[in-house]
Amino acid sequence: MKFSWKVFLSIITATMLTFSIGGYFLIQSTFQSSLRQAVEMAYQENDIFRATLGASIAVSPPESSSPENTVKKLAGSISLSSPGKERKFRICDSRYQQLFSDLSFQVPDTVIKTLDARHAGYSILKQEGRYYLQSACRFTVDDKVFYLENVRDISTLYEMKENQLALYQKISLILIITLGIAVFCLTNWLTRPLRILSKAVRAFAAGDLKIRSEITSEDEIGSLAEDFNSMAGQLEQKICELKDAALRQEMFMGSFAHELKTPMTSIIGYADTLRSRGLSEQQRFQAANYIFEEGRRLESLSLKLMDLIVLDKQEISMRTVFASDLFERVQRLVEPLLNTSGIIFDCSFEEGTFWGEPDLLQSLCLNLIDNARKAVGEDGMICFEGRADENGYTLCIQDNGRGMTEEDMSRVTEAFYMADKSRARKEGGAGLGLSLCRxxxxxxxxxxxxxxxxxxGTAVTIRFRKERSDEA
Incomplete structure (x- = not known):
């Protein structure tokens, strides 16, 4: 069942129950109040009958007959009337035997049998579709107990109650119809933002990641729509990131397979040549040299892949690193190779400290310098500088080589990406150095x-923090 129908039926049901119960108790309370007034009037009539009978007995000449006969004889002379109505009554003795009655129907003895010396009582009788109030009281004559009963027609009270109930039902029907129309319009208005949000959610689930919900209010539903929009934005970003990651992983696997295939093909080819053909000493040396170079390339590729895996899995222990120690170690390792290649290496640094892992920092610098070496060729120049500031330490490696385009710079740290593939492979590169640096x-x-x-040329600048950071 839709939420709007739940709200509609809940309000209608609650209103019907409240109105019905309230109306019933109101009508019933009015009826009971009128009935109490009728009972009070019946008791008053009882008292008047009893007082009139007592006065008649008091003024009548004494007789030798029994009190029963006296009461029976005098009761017939009593008449109590009001405009348009004549009051009827009956008298019974202590054995509940009827002594006198001018009633038009027989009444039960239930009321008089429950009376004691101090109380009066009443009951409701229904005769031929009409309602009567039977009231009774007890009195004595010469120590003899008698019961006086009178009957009032109270059918008008019940007719009034039935009329009120019928009128109330009509009013309730009109109210429910009017209320139903109003509540239907209200629930549709209140649930409209939910329908808009539901439509946006269905579209988002169907793959439309750009969809956003319209915010039509500032209440809880509006807040829910804002939360959905925020969630949708974050999910869209995460899904795009996952797609990019999956694409990069696919490209990584393709590049990895390609990088393995090339040296392996060369190794197998030259090894087969050595095995199956008769070669001169120079040819054998040349073939063996090709196999050696391709093997070294595979070794470099596997080591860098291992470094990437270790960096992702292993916890790194950081400490304070002195710039002088790092620069001296890097300079000692790279100068022989660069001098052999005819590359000028300019190393300068300022004293300072920063937070890091010395071996990883050394690997970072060596990879960047090696990348610069491949870019400059012979008679090139590489500058390795270090500058200290109040926030940390900055490393800068600059060369005067081929340089890169904007597209190359946006992808240069991707695994297996090489701006100049032919030259990179000739230099023994596989496109993993800058990915490792990143x-x-x-x-x-x-x-x-x-x-x-x-x-x-190209300049690479790396800014380190001086002290430990939670983000590091």
């Missing part, structure tokens, strides 16, 4: 920026 920078909570121009 992961190391992320683990340190640092920031890495690339500035590059084609044919002019």
């Amino acid at each position: 992961r190391i920078v992320e683990l340190h909570g640092a920031k890495m920026e690339f500035v590059s121009k084609v044919s002019e």
Whole structure:
């Protein structure tokens, strides 16, 4: 059942119950009040009958007959009337035997049998479709007990009650119809934002990630729509990120397979040549050298892949790193290779400290310098600088090599991405160095920026924090 129908039926049911119960008790209370007045008047009539009979007995000459005969004889002379109505009564003795009655129908002895010396009583009788109030009281004559009863026609009270109930039913029907129309319009108005939100949710579930709910109010439903829009935005962002991650993973696997296939093909080919053909000493050396170079390339690829896996799985222990120690270690490792290649290496740094893991930082610098070496070629220049400031320490590696385009810079840290594939493979690269650098920078909570121009060179700047950070 729809929420609007639940609200509609709930309000209608609650209103009907409240109105019905309230109306019933109101009519019943009015009826009971009128009945009490009728009972009081009946008791008053009883008292008048009894007083009149007592006065008649008091003024009548004494007789030798029994009190029963006296009461029976005098009762017939009593007449009590009001405009348009004549009051009827009967008298019974102590054995509930009727001594006198001018009633037109027989009444039961139930009331008089329940009376004691101090009380009066009444009951409601129904005769031939009409209602009568039977009231009774007890009196004595010469120590003899007698019962006086009179009957009033109270059918008008019941007729009035029935008329009120009928009128109330008509009013209730009109009220329910009017209220139903009003509540139907109200529930449709109140649930309209929910229908809009439901439509947006169904569209979102069907794949329309751009859909958002219209906010039509500032109440709880409006807040719910705002929360949905916020959730939809975050989900859209997460799904896009997942799609990008899946695409990158697919590209990673394709590139990985390709990078493995190329050296393996060369190794198998040259090994088969060595095995199946008679070669000269120089040819055998050349083939073995190709196998050695491709093997070294596979080794480099596997080591960098292992580093990426370890960085994702292993907890890194950070500590304070002195800039002088890092620069001296890096300079000692790279200078021989760069000098052999005819590349000028300019290393300068300021004293300072920052938070990090020394071995990872060394790997970061070596990969960036090696990447610069592949870009500059012979007679190139690489500058390795360090600057301290109040917030931390900045490393900068700059070369005067080929440089990169805007597209290359946006993807350069992706695994297996190479701006110049032929030259990178010739230099033994697999496109994992900068991906490894990006992961190391992320683990340190640092920031890495690339500035590059084609044919002019590339500058990489990394800013480290001086002390430990919760984000690192």
